[in-house]
Each structure stands twice: as C-alpha cells, then as structure tokens.
Amino acid sequence: xxxxxxxxxxxxxxxxxxxxxxxxxxxxxxxxxxxxxxxxxxxxxxxxxxxxxxxxxxxxxxxxxxxxxxxxxxxxxxxxxxxxxxxxxxxxxxxxxxxxxxxxxxxxxxxxxxxxxxxxxxxxxxxxxxxxxxxxxxxxxxxxxxxxxxxxxxxxxxxxxxxxxxxxxxxxxxxxxxxxxxxxxxxxxxxxxxxxxxxxxxxxxxxxxxxxxxxxxxxxxxxxxxxxxxxxxxxxxxxxxxxxxxxxxxxxxxxxxxxxxxxxxxxxxxxxxxxxxxxx
Amino acid sequence: xxxxxxxxxxxxxxxxxxxxxxxxxxxxxxxxxxxxxxxxxxxxxxxxxxxxxxxxxxxxxxxxxxxxxxxxxxxxxxxxxxxxxxxxxxxxxxxxxxxxxxxxxxxxxxxxxxxxxxxxxxxxxxxxxxxxxxxxxxxxxxxxxxxxxxxxxxxxxxxxxxxxxxxxxxxxxxxxxxxxxxxxxxxxxxxxxxxxxxxxxxxxxxxxxxxxxxxxxxxxxxxxxxxxxxxxxxxxxxxxxxxxxxxxxxxxxxxxxxxxxxxxxxxxxxxxxxxxxxxxxxxxxxxxxxxxxxxxxxxxxxxxxxxx
Numbered sequence: 001x002x003x004x005x006x007x008x009x010x011x012x013x014x015x016x017x018x019x020x021x022x023x024x025x026x027x028x029x030x031x032x033x034x035x036x037x038x039x040x041x042x043x044x045x046x047x048x049x050x051x052x053x054x055x056x057x058x059x060x061x062x063x064x065x066x067x068x069x070x071x072x073x074x075x076x077x078x079x080x081x082x083x084x085x086x087x088x089x090x091x092x093x094x095x096x097x098x099x100x101x102x103x104x105x106x107x108x109x110x111x112x113x114x115x116x117x118x119x120x121x122x123x124x125x126x127x128x129x130x131x132x133x134x135x136x137x138x139x140x141x142x143x144x145x146x147x148x149x150x151x152x153x154x155x156x157x158x159x160x161x162x163x164x165x166x167x168x169x170x171x172x173x174x175x176x177x178x179x180x181x182x183x184x185x186x187x188x189x190x191x192x193x194x195x196x197x198x199x200x201x202x203x204x205x206x207x208x209x210x211x212x213x214x215x216x217x218x219x220x221x222x223x224x225x226x227x228x229x230x231x232x233x234x235x236x237x238x239x240x241x242x243x244x245x246x247x248x249x250x251x252x253x254x255x256x257x258x259x260x261x262x263x264x265x266x267x268x269x270x271x272x273x274x275x276x277x278x279x280x
Numbered sequence: 281x282x283x284x285x286x287x288x289x290x291x292x293x294x295x296x297x298x299x300x301x302x303x304x305x306x307x308x309x310x311x312x313x314x315x316x317x318x319x320x321x322x323x324x325x326x327x328x329x330x331x332x333x334x335x336x337x338x339x340x341x342x343x344x345x346x347x348x349x350x351x352x353x354x355x356x357x358x359x360x361x362x363x364x365x366x367x368x369x370x371x372x373x374x375x376x377x378x379x380x381x382x383x384x385x386x387x388x389x390x391x392x393x394x395x396x397x398x399x400x401x402x403x404x405x406x407x408x409x410x411x412x413x414x415x416x417x418x419x420x421x422x423x424x425x426x427x428x429x430x431x432x433x434x435x436x437x438x439x440x441x442x443x444x445x446x447x448x449x450x451x452x453x454x455x456x457x458x459x460x461x462x463x464x465x466x467x468x469x470x471x472x473x474x475x476x477x478x479x480x481x482x483x484x485x486x487x488x489x490x491x492x493x494x495x496x497x498x499x500x501x502x503x504x505x506x507x508x509x510x511x512x513x514x515x516x517x518x519x520x521x522x523x524x525x526x527x528x529x530x531x532x533x534x535x536x537x538x539x540x541x542x543x544x545x546x547x548x549x550x551x552x553x554x555x556x557x558x559x560x561x562x563x564x565x566x567x568x569x570x571x572x573x574x575x576x577x578x579x580x581x582x583x584x585x586x587x588x
Binding site for chain 1: 415425436437438490491492493505507508514515516517518519520522523525526527529531535
C-alpha cells in the first residue's frame with residue numbers, strides 16, 4: 001500500500017495494474033519494479049481479481065528500463081564493462097528473469113493493454129502476459145542489442161517464430177502495431193479511441209469464467225510450454241547474459257553508459273539509433 | 281569405425297565440417313567467395329548449368345567460403361546466393377554413385393550404420409550453416425528446392441524474390457518425400473505448418489507465412505539484401521554472436537537436435553520404402569527413362585496447385 005509508481009484497483013472481478021510514471025513514459029526503475037512485485041503478490045492472492053490488466057498511465061504503455069542511471073541499480077543491467085562481481089551479476093540477472101517468469105506463470109489470466117511506446121522491458125512485460133491488445137499508435141521494439149546488451153526475453157521464438165525473432169533482435173528495430181499483430185506479438189489492434197472499451201470487453205469475458213478453471217487452463221498451457229523448454233530457456237538466458245556482460249570491450253562497441261554519464265541520456269539514445277536511420 | 285564409405289570417425293562426428301575444409305590457396309569453382317565490403321562477404325553457388333544443385337564440389341566450396349568468412353576478423357555478415365536462374369535445386373541427383381551429397385543409390389546396399397553415419401555427415405553440413413557464428417543472409421531467387429531450401433532456412437535471414445519458389449519434392453512422392461523437418465522450426469504457427477505441407481510455395485507466400493524474413497520484387501532483391509547486410513554491420517558483432525548462440529540454444533532446448541536425428545532417420549526410412557505400383561519411384565523411373573524422364577513424369581503426375 002502507499003504505492004506511488006503503480007496503481008492497483010479491482011472492479012467487477014478485474015484487477016487493473018497501472019504503470020504510473022507518466023512523466024517518464026512509465027520507464028521502469030527500481031522503485032517501480034519493487035512496487036510491482038508487491039502489487040503482484042497482493043493481486044495473486046486477491047480472489048476478487050479473476051483477470052489482471054496491465055496498462056500505462058499517460059502517453060505510453062512503457063518505454064522500458066529506466067536508463068537514467070538514477071535509482072536503477074537493481075532493474076537496469078549494469079554497464080557491460082563495469083567491475084561488478086560475477087555473483088552480483090548473477091543475482092541481479094536472476095532477479096530480473098524470475099520476475100518475468102513469475103508473471104508468465106501467475107495462476108490467473110493477464111492482459112497487456114498497450115498504447116504508445118512498448119519497448120525493452122515494457123515489451124517483456126507485454127510478452128509475458130497471456131493476451132496483448134494494442135492501439136494503432138503502439139510502437140514496439142527491443143533495442144538492447146544496439147547497445148551491446150543481449151536480449152532478455154526467451155519467449156520471443158515461441159511467440160513470433162524463429163525468423164521474426166532473429167529479424168527483430170538482430171536489427172533491434174522498432175515496429176508498429178499492425179506488424180506486431182501480423183507476426184503474432186499482439187492478439188488484436190484497435191483504434192486508439194476504442195482501446196479501453198476493447199480491453200474491458202475481453203476482461204469481462206474472461207471474468208465470467210470460473211477462476212479455478214482459468215487457473216487450470218493457464219497451467220495446462222504453461223505446462224506444455226514448460227515441456228517445450230521455456231523454463232530451461234529462462235535459465236539459459238540468465239547464463240548467456242552473464243557471458244555477454246563480461247565480454248571484453250572492443251572499439252566497435254557503443255559505450256552507452258559512458259556516453260550517458262558524459263553527455264546525457266538523450267544524447268546516448270540518439271547515438272544508439274543514429275546509425276540505423278535509413279534502415280527498415 | 282570403418283564405414284565402408286571411406287569416412288573416418290573424425291570427419292563424421294566433428295562439430296563443424298567447414299573447420300576441416302581449407303580455404304587458403306583454394307581455387308573456388310563450384311561456389312565463389314568474395315568480399316563486397318570490409319565487413320560483408322558473399323558466397324555465390326556457382327553451378328548455374330545445374331541450377332546450383334549440391335554436388336560434393338559445391339558443398340566443399342560453399343563450406344570453405346564459410347570457413348574463410350569465419351576466420352576473417354573483419355567479416356560480420358555472409359550473403360549466400362545462387363548464380364544463374366535459381367538459388368538452388370537441391371541435391372544433385374545425377375552425381376556419381378560415390379559422392380555423398382545426393383541420396384545414396386540403393387545399388388550400394390549400405391549397412392544401416394553406414395547409411396546413418398552418412399546422413400549425419402551429409403545433413404551436418406546444413407547444421408554447420410545454422411551454427412555459423414556470424415550472421416548469414418540467404419538471397420533467394422528462382423527455385424529453392426529440397427536441400428537448397430534447408431540451406432537457405434539455416435541462414436538467419438532469408439530474403440527472397442516474390443516469385444521465388446520454395447519447396448520439397450523428395451525423390452519418390454511429391455508433397456512429403458523427405459520431410460524437411462528442420463525447416464519447420466522458423467515459424468510456430470498453423471499458417472507456417474500448412475505452408476510446409478504444400479508442395480511448393482512462392483517467396484511471397486512464404487513471407488506471409490513467416491517462413492522467411494521478407495519477399496521483394498526480383499529486381500530489388502540484391503539492393504534489399506545489401507541494405508539488411510549493411511544494417512547488420514552496424515550492430516555490435518559480439519552482442520550478435522551471443523544473441524545468435526542464445527537463440528540456437530533455445531532451439532536446441534525445443535528439440536532441434538532430435539529433429540535433426542529424425543531427419544537422418546527419415547532418409548533411412550525412405551531408403552527402405554516399397555513403392556506401390558501407382559507411385560513414382562525415382563530409381564526405377566530414372567533407370568528406365570533417365571533423370572529428365574523422371575522429373576517430367578513426376579511433374580505430370582503430381583504437380584499440386586501452385587500457391588499464389
């Protein structure tokens with residue numbers, strides 16, 4: 001209770017979880033991720049909430065990890081070349097991974113209501129939800145590879161297939177709602193003005209079902225996914241991330257964090273995307 | 281273990297066959313290797329008179345090219361394309377009996393162990409492309425059939441002309457033949473599954489089903505591929521290497537290794553198939569009518585409706 005960065009309310013058996021840092025496009029920092037953990041802990045126990053909807057306050061769902069470096073030491077990956085011990089790296093990596101895996105496996109259905117930016121960790125959140133409904137203005141992308149950090153969401157190949165996974169992650173490009181829908185990242189795209197109404201309709205439909213039945217159904221689906229290796233993929237992702245974060249720096253690597261600290265976040269983001277202006 | 285085919289344990293079971301194929305001082309012939317820029321290498325399958333059907337010579341030159349690209353620290357992307365009218369027509373079915381690229385001629389009557397070993401080695405060449413540590417882009421035009429389709433699918437990106445023709449013809453039955461199992465992996469959807477169960481589909485239809493990355497009009501193909509290659513060159517290569525290894529690891533977790541073995545076994549099972557009278561047996565028809573006669577008869581008897 002007393003959450004600042006997350007709002008949680010339950011109405012008519014639907015639990016609404018709102019990312020609430022609109023002035024920062026709901027960038028996720030340590031404070032927000034901690035509050036999110038607490039909210040999820042409560043929502044999971046909450047018998048009144050039969051389905052959970054994640055949404056963003058203001059102009060975007062979430063622009064991803066807060067990369068400002070202020071209050072982000074837990075949620076943001078450390079600088080690939082900072083002197084962090086392997087144990088610290090592994091703990092941090094596991095904590096981040098297990099949060100996604102936990103949401104993926106929560107015993108009640110989850111819906112991501114996406115508008116505006118849905119990038120990086122924001123996209124991770126949308127991907128671990130059972131259903132994603134987006135408005136036409138939504139912009140997706142996982143750009144970490146451009147910064148020399150490895151992708152962190154092992155569900156990609158299962159959600160959009162291997163070719164599209166490689167395309168999106170090896171180029172780190174942005175893609176729109178229509179394309180997200182066509183590759184299976186999103187269940188449905190609606191006009192901006194219809195998004196609230198559409199999500200409410202889906203959530204109401206789900207909330208009419210028996211909650212135990214919903215839990216079993218989700219567990220059956222996730223059980224199949226576990227057989228297909230999702231659990232192992234989460235663990236493997238943690239380990240290869242460790243290797244990637246400790247690799248030797250080369251001249252061709254963008255020193256994103258260093259640039260951010262010297263010239264500011266905006267300049268660093270521009271330097272990250274500048275080489276790709278003329279590409280798809 | 282003597283195999284009866286002259287291949288020793290090392291060449292059958294080593295991880296990457298290209299590591300043993302020398303490129304230094306090589307005179308490339310069946311496949312050509314060139315550097316387009318400091319960071320972009322291109323391998324051109326170069327048997328246009330055979331629609332780039334894979335013979336041993338073509339496989340060796342191709343893998344030597346991958347070896348060279350791997351060893352060149354500047355290379356970040358490899359483009360694979362075909363000379364002439366097509367990307368490739370699959371295995372060279374008229375290769376000499378002792379070559380390992382085409383299906384084994386039953387006249388050799390190999391033991392099961394020999395045959396499985398051969399398959400492991402033969403299909404291992406496809407896996408080598410998948411496990412190549414740098415990014416590979418297949419630039420596909422014209423026919424991309426059978427083994428050529430697998431080689432293309434093993435590349436990280438497949439960019440094709442809209443009228444390219446993907447498919448598996450097998451060598452006895454039409455739509456299934458040798459099930460191209462590894463080719464199922466790139467996409468997880470009913471659409472993709474159905475796409476693969478069809479005999480042949482166009483580049484455009486393949487892109488719509490998520491089997492390939494993108495389809496463009498044929499006259500824009502080369503420029504489009506270069507655009508993607510240049511974009512990849514701007515990415516941090518180490519991060520790409522780890523990301524690719526990560527995705528290949530996940531593919532392994534989902535059973536890719538078993539699928540390859542299934543693929544070897546499929547070949548063996550097909551070796552022992554008994555054809556019904558109304559079915560086309562390549563070996564019988566080829567014996568009676570020659571390879572051209574077989575292909576003509578197969579086309580007449582079993583051409584499915586072509587997709588878009």
